[in-house]
Amino acid sequence: MSNILEVKNLTTHYFTAEGPAEAAGDVSFSVRKGEMLGLIGESGCGKSTVASSILRLIEYPGNIVSGEVVLDGKDLVSAKEKELEKIRWKDISVIPQSAMNSLNPVYTIGDQIIESILLHEDVTKKVALERTKSLLELVGIDKDRWKSYPHEFSGGMKQRVAIAMALSCNPKLIISDESTTGLDVLTQAQVMALMKDLQKRLDLSIIMISHDLPLVTSVCDRIAIMYAGKIVEWASTDDIVNDSRHPYSQGLLNATPDLLNPDKEVSSIPGTVPNLVNLPSGCRFKERCQYAMNRCSEESPALLEVKKDHHVACFLEEGDYRE
Amino acid sequence: MSKYMLQKIAQYGIVIFIILTLNFLLPRLMPGNPLMYLAGEDVGFMTSEEKQQVLEDAGLNDPLYVQYGSYLKDMFTGNFGYSYQQKMPIIELLSDRIPWTLLLAGLNLVIATILGVIFGAISAWKRGTRTDVNMLTFFMFLSAMPSFWIGMILVSIFAGTLGWLPVFGAETGWSNYTGWERVVDITKHLILPLVSLVLISVTNVFMTMRYSMLNVLGEDYIKMAKAKGVKNRTIKYRHAMRNALLPVATVFMLSLGFMLSGATVIETVFAYPGVGRLMFESVLARDYPLIQATFLIITLSVIVANFIADLMYPFLDPKVGKSNG
Amino acid sequence: MDKQKWKHYLTVFTNNNLGMIGIAILLFYIFIALFAPLISPYDPTARVGAPFLSPNSNFLLGTNDVGQDILSELIHGTRISILIGIIAAFLSVAIGCLIGIIAGYYGGKIDNFLMRVVDLVLVIPFLPLMILLAAFIGPSFWNIIFVISVLTWAGPARVIRSQVLTVKTKGYVEAARSIGSKVSTILSKHILPGVVPIALSQFVLAASQAILIEASLSFLGLGDPFNKSWGTVLYYAQARSAFLTDAWLWWILPPGILITVLVIGFAFTGYSMEEILDPRLRKGRKSNE
Numbered sequence: 001m002s003n004i005l006e007v008k009n010l011t012t013h014y015f016t017a018e019g020p021a022e023a024a025g026d027v028s029f030s031v032r033k034g035e036m037l038g039l040i041g042e043s044g045c046g047k048s049t050v051a052s053s054i055l056r057l058i059e060y061p062g063n064i065v066s067g068e069v070v071l072d073g074k075d076l077v078s079a080k081e082k083e084l085e086k087i088r089w090k091d092i093s094v095i096p097q098s099a100m101n102s103l104n105p106v107y108t109i110g111d112q113i114i115e116s117i118l119l120h121e122d123v124t125k126k127v128a129l130e131r132t133k134s135l136l137e138l139v140g141i142d143k144d145r146w147k148s149y150p151h152e153f154s155g156g157m158k159q160r161v162a163i164a165m166a167l168s169c170n171p172k173l174i175i176s177d178e179s180t181t182g183l184d185v186l187t188q189a190q191v192m193a194l195m196k197d198l199q200k201r202l203d204l205s206i207i208m209i210s211h212d213l214p215l216v217t218s219v220c221d222r223i224a225i226m227y228a229g230k231i232v233e234w235a236s237t238d239d240i241v242n243d244s245r246h247p248y249s250q251g252l253l254n255a256t257p258d259l260l261n262p263d264k265e266v267s268s269i270p271g272t273v274p275n276l277v278n279l280p281s282g283c284r285f286k287e288r289c290q291y292a293m294n295r296c297s298e299e300s301p302a303l304l305e306v307k308k309d310h311h312v313a314c315f316l317e318e319g320d321y322r323e
Numbered sequence: 324m325s326k327y328m329l330q331k332i333a334q335y336g337i338v339i340f341i342i343l344t345l346n347f348l349l350p351r352l353m354p355g356n357p358l359m360y361l362a363g364e365d366v367g368f369m370t371s372e373e374k375q376q377v378l379e380d381a382g383l384n385d386p387l388y389v390q391y392g393s394y395l396k397d398m399f400t401g402n403f404g405y406s407y408q409q410k411m412p413i414i415e416l417l418s419d420r421i422p423w424t425l426l427l428a429g430l431n432l433v434i435a436t437i438l439g440v441i442f443g444a445i446s447a448w449k450r451g452t453r454t455d456v457n458m459l460t461f462f463m464f465l466s467a468m469p470s471f472w473i474g475m476i477l478v479s480i481f482a483g484t485l486g487w488l489p490v491f492g493a494e495t496g497w498s499n500y501t502g503w504e505r506v507v508d509i510t511k512h513l514i515l516p517l518v519s520l521v522l523i524s525v526t527n528v529f530m531t532m533r534y535s536m537l538n539v540l541g542e543d544y545i546k547m548a549k550a551k552g553v554k555n556r557t558i559k560y561r562h563a564m565r566n567a568l569l570p571v572a573t574v575f576m577l578s579l580g581f582m583l584s585g586a587t588v589i590e591t592v593f594a595y596p597g598v599g600r601l602m603f604e605s606v607l608a609r610d611y612p613l614i615q616a617t618f619l620i621i622t623l624s625v626i627v628a629n630f631i632a633d634l635m636y637p638f639l640d641p642k643v644g645k646s647n648g
Numbered sequence: 649m650d651k652q653k654w655k656h657y658l659t660v661f662t663n664n665n666l667g668m669i670g671i672a673i674l675l676f677y678i679f680i681a682l683f684a685p686l687i688s689p690y691d692p693t694a695r696v697g698a699p700f701l702s703p704n705s706n707f708l709l710g711t712n713d714v715g716q717d718i719l720s721e722l723i724h725g726t727r728i729s730i731l732i733g734i735i736a737a738f739l740s741v742a743i744g745c746l747i748g749i750i751a752g753y754y755g756g757k758i759d760n761f762l763m764r765v766v767d768l769v770l771v772i773p774f775l776p777l778m779i780l781l782a783a784f785i786g787p788s789f790w791n792i793i794f795v796i797s798v799l800t801w802a803g804p805a806r807v808i809r810s811q812v813l814t815v816k817t818k819g820y821v822e823a824a825r826s827i828g829s830k831v832s833t834i835l836s837k838h839i840l841p842g843v844v845p846i847a848l849s850q851f852v853l854a855a856s857q858a859i860l861i862e863a864s865l866s867f868l869g870l871g872d873p874f875n876k877s878w879g880t881v882l883y884y885a886q887a888r889s890a891f892l893t894d895a896w897l898w899w900i901l902p903p904g905i906l907i908t909v910l911v912i913g914f915a916f917t918g919y920s921m922e923e924i925l926d927p928r929l930r931k932g933r934k935s936n937e
Contacts, residue, residue, distance in 0.1 A: 057549055088552035096550075101543035106565050116551045165551075338768055349784050467856070467911040469863045469879070472904035475886060479896035490892065580773025587775060588864055592886065602776065606783050607869050618780040625773045 003030040004205045005054070005092075005173055010067035010077075012046075012053045014276075021276040023049040023062070025229040028303060031173060036199055036206045038216035038237070040252075041226035042273060047209045048097070050226070051177045054207075055088055071172070090120040093171040095179040095195075099162035103150035109161045110146030113168050120169050135164040139194060156187035163195065167202070175207045180215070192219055214256050217241055222309070225249050228274055228284040231303055235310040245312040247289045283314075291316055327637065335630045342622055346615050347394050351387070398619070408610035416601060416613070417620060423493050424597030427513065428586045431520040435582070436575060438521065439528025444567065446529070447536035448559065458529070466526040470585050474519035474592035481515060488515050491594035516593040523589075524582045531574040536567040572636060579632070580625040587621065664923065670916025677910050681727045688723040692716060692876065700895065709898040712881075713888045721881050722903055728877040729907070732793055732862045737855035739797035744804030745847055751805070752812025753831075753839060763809070769802035775864065782870040789872045792865055796858050804850040808843055815842035849921035856914035863907055878903040 012024040096102040133143035224234040233246040251269035271288035286296040403413035587599030605613035709718040751762040866879025
């Protein structure tokens with residue numbers, strides 16, 4: 001399977017008053033065609049920064065410091081703003097963190113979907129409207145509601161509108177940025193099911209950004225786990241669940257209760273996420289890691305492929321340190 | 324009719340009622356002879372028969388509620404009484420003056436709003452840059468200056484020292500200009516008062532627009548529009564502008580009063596023959612019926628303008644009105 | 649509010665340049681107001697020279713239409729303008745506090761009613777109403793103060809109310825209420841201290857507003873004729889057409905500059921106080937620099 005998107009050594013800093021904060025440090029991963037990739041981590045770990053970096057939508061005072069984002073052989077980091085305007089939405093669209101606030105309150109949802117179609121395709125307004133209607137039906141909204149304003153929809157419905165909008169130009173890749181956060185559990189499950197269903201039917205490639213590991217494991221093909229601006233483990237969902245190698249991934253799995261295995265002991269990871277401004281040298285997880293050794297303070301572990309399609313950034317995997 | 328509308332109508336009805344009542348009670352409750360408020364300080368030279376006659380004519384011997392009834396009737400029929408100073412029915416004085424105020428205040432409203440919105444938006448788009456800081460400093464100093472003083476300084480420089488523009492009035496007296504010449508003459512007289520008025524009114528709009536634009540630019544839907552590949556220009560004008568204008572509409576309504584109050588002061592500085600100047604003249608002459616009438620006209624027009632703006636608000640903001648309606 | 653917190657405010661304030669400039673300006677004016685009789689070269693009410701004199705070594709800002717020294721008028725006017733500004737602002741904020749605390753603390757129907765009244769007052773354009781009131785009750789020092797404070801309390805009332813609402817939800821207030829403390833105790837021991845800092849910054853902003861209003865009223869001939877303020881000086885300058893000659897340079901320009909700088913002094917002080925009280929503003933400012 002071919003890669004639709006490759007992120008190579010992406011580093012993004014936020015230049016705060018206290019100093020630069022490395023919200024994404026040397027991040028590399030790729031997305032295959034027709035795959036749903038989960039990018040997960042605690043809030044503030046840099047996953048949304050990665051999402052914004054891909055489309056170069058980092059806001060002041062942030063900036064991409066180095067790295068490449070290659071879409072179909074073209075690097076977006078060095079592309080001109082004009083070229084990016086064409087790529088945005090046409091090739092990569094976004095289902096945003098909070099659909100409630102991402103829809104412009106003074107325009108109807110139809111207007112907003114039509115706007116994105118007309119921006120990128122040379123079609124008449126009538127054609128765009130017809131497509132808008134069918135997109136709404138596709139996500140389970142009555143097609144006549146294109147005339148409604150965002151505030152006339154419930155949270156879950158707005159999320160569906162956002163999905164319809166993301167699909168409007170048949171993009172090569174969709175980035176779903178915590179798009180079900182803030183919805184109640186039932187609605188969340190419905191929206192997730194809808195996304196999975198659409199992904200299969202339309203052969204979509206999706207990056208699913210979330211802090212909710214169980215949610216992601218239930219729908220994604222592969223999962224990358226981020227901690228303090230770094231990817232610590234990246235593998236198939238099966239490997240993450242059954243053969244996780246990084247202590248942080250293991251900690252995350254242990255911290256989630258399991259419905260099917262109620263006897264499982266749930267334990268949280270001690271300690272807190274380090275401040276991204278004054279990062280300690282070496283591995284960023286070392287202060288919370290039960291296996292930490294001297295080497296962890298001296299150098300930073302690289303993301304290595306330990307077996308096919310299973311990448312881990314931990315010295316434990318380099319030598320045979322584990323008993 | 325929506326609940327929103329009914330609420331607004333009730334609200335403004337109460338305000339108007341209070342204003343009318345206050346205006347009615349003031350001369351009747353103030354210490355001193357109510358006659359003085361009706362006939363001026365000449366009261367002292369009247370015989371007691373004459374005094375009785377004036378009281379009788381004005382209905383001041385009737386019980387208060389009868390007086391109030393006829394007062395309300397007078398107000399709604401435009402019968403504001405007689406100015407003892409200018410020896411004219413007040414309604415005639417007013418109808419001479421109102422067009423000038425409408426011209427001055429109306430142009431100011433349009434110009435100040437447009438300038439405030441443009442500068443506010445630019446300032447917000449360029450936040451933190453030199454342009455932004457310069458604009459903020461300029462408007463801060465402007466708002467710290469007394470409004471009438473801005474007018475006085477302008478008149479000193481451009482009319483007094485440089486002699487470019489006329490010092491006072493709305494047109495040259497006894498000139499008998501007609502047609503185009505008259506238009507030029509009126510425009511020349513209008514420039515200084517209008518510029519002063521714009522200078523004192525624009526700060527409010529600027530500050531609100533800037534603040535509101537900053538808020539809007541931080542909204543998710545702006546980020547979203549960017550993600551959609553919308554051009555920066557389009558984002559500014561189509562997506563940000565309209566949302567940012569909503570609060571400006573509210574402040575616009577609240578500053579109508581401020582702008583008309585400003586007109587009162589500015590008209591005084593330039594002896595511009597509007598309602599505000601009339602109020603000043605009546606205060607100087609202690610012409611109480613005229614003070615009251617000008618007060619009512621200015622206040623009521625502000626309130627009515629507010630009311631109209633309030634009624635228009637739902638058309639701007641799809642959230643208001645529909646959800647209540 | 650404990651001492652620690654005030655100390656913290658003080659530190660932040662002295663680190664705030666605008667605030668320090670504001671305070672310096674205010675101190676300068678207060679100094680002039682306090683020592684006016686000692687500083688001013690002449691008695692401002694005495695005819696000490698020929699009318700309409702240009703500035704010279706005897707009269708630094710010339711004389712007015714009746715031969716009074718303009719500089720002395722301005723120095724003494726500082727007293728009147730500042731006093732009216734401060735007293736009117738104090739009363740305005742005091743009324744605002746009273747209404748705001750009652751509305752915020754009791755909530756419900758009382759709150760609803762009072763806030764409606766506030767809305768009403770805010771809709772009425774206050775300058776015409778002030779002119780009307782001042783014309784009827786007559787121009788005098790206290791009447792001007794009365795007119796200003798009775799028509800400008802609504803803004804502060806709204807701000808104070810929302811602060812009371814915030815303070816009210818704090819744990820210690822709820823605790824005090826639930827153990828049945830007397831209302832007067834809760835108000836004076838818990839609510840009031842939480843409101844005082846906001847009220848102070850409101851007071852400073854109200855003072856700058858009151859000074860501008862006083863100037864306008866005096867300019868419209870509604871000032872106290874026996875206590876000339878800067879606005880009154882400008883009223884006479886206007887009435888004697890000072891703008892037609894160079895006299896505007898020493899008769900119109902200086903009083904306006906005095907007013908503007910004082911208003912800026914109050915505004916700087918007020919803004920930095922607000923910033924200190926609202927750490928979010930402080931942070932926002934910093935990260936934008």
